[in-house]
Amino acid sequence: MGANAAPLEKLIEEFSKLPGIGRKGASRLAYQVLAMDKAEALEFAQAITDAHTKIHRCSVCQNFTDGQVCPICAGEKRDKSTICVVESPRDVSAFERTREYKGVYHVLHGLISPMNGVGAEQLTVKELIARLAGDEVKEVIMATNPTVEGEATAMYLAKLIKPLGVKVSRLAYGLPVGGSLEYADPTTLGRSLLSRGEL
Template identity: 60%
Template sequence: MAETNALPLVLLTEQFAKLPGIGMKSAQRLAYHVMRMSDKDAEAFANAVLNVHKNVHLCKECQNYTDRHLCPICDDDRRDHGVICVVESPQDITAIERTGEYKGVYHVLHGLISPINGVSPDDLKIKELLARINSGTADEVIMATNPTVEGDATAFYISKLLKPLGVKVTRLAFGLPIGGQLEYADEITLYKALENRSEI
């Protein structure tokens, strides 16, 4: 930002620029937008940020974000607590819930194993998952990590830990999207579609 801008505006822009996917131009637009807010709206915005940090924590069961002891999904007796879907992030839960089809519960890893990025199994919520399985309530664990090198490695690592515990471990099927055309699919997607083919 140019030196002609007020220092508080420069500092606010720098804070916005720290957010993922926000470059300096977008950060500057956001800072100016905040400047145009009424004092009441600016205070509400600031309070919302502080409120998240003070009152949101990890669910004691699934490691999703919640403001209660248990998140609403873990606290729902209508959910099938015998099926645990393991995901990388809380955003993945939102995506799966949009389908309206999954009736089990979740476990959030908060990342994927990635030695290149310095992320080891100890940095993830794997110990908490093993504790849940050892409590004897789960019949199946669905590995719903992304179909990337890190996602596959994480799914494989966790499945190796879970299989001796007598729980069924499955992996989401990956392949061609509905309405997709073969000629536009990349090699990995086509490979996964062939590998995960099912009988009709």
């Protein structure tokens, strides 16, 4: 156990379970929690408890929400004919920050990855297909990451969706703003060439 008191050691251990947090970072966070006054510490603990007990998946898009339906799905000004399919709730936040997208989302909560034992049945695929039952949805945008798993998931979903008469598109992965062509990887360069638009 070392020099730390048992409750402190337990706190360090819990913080170190978080992805990207090593022993050193976990130790720093634990000491910061100890430095809080009692009210702050209880508020912090309550925030964790509330996040776990009050947040669940939206019955429509599967994004995290504290209501039955999330504010995006409930929004009357959102274009319900376009669904943007993403891997995680974090991706929804990224798109919303751009303020460019006016449609709705569908969160898969993962990607198909046979290596990690993740199949389509562990994702929210059937919920997505159920949303395409009517004729309201005209386009589904595959916005999974440009990784092997992301591409495989996009291709798998496209095969399921196309026969339903719904247009399936893929995000265009271009060059970063301020980037230099000579340093771009061949896949990105090829993609940006294929997805070129008219000027």
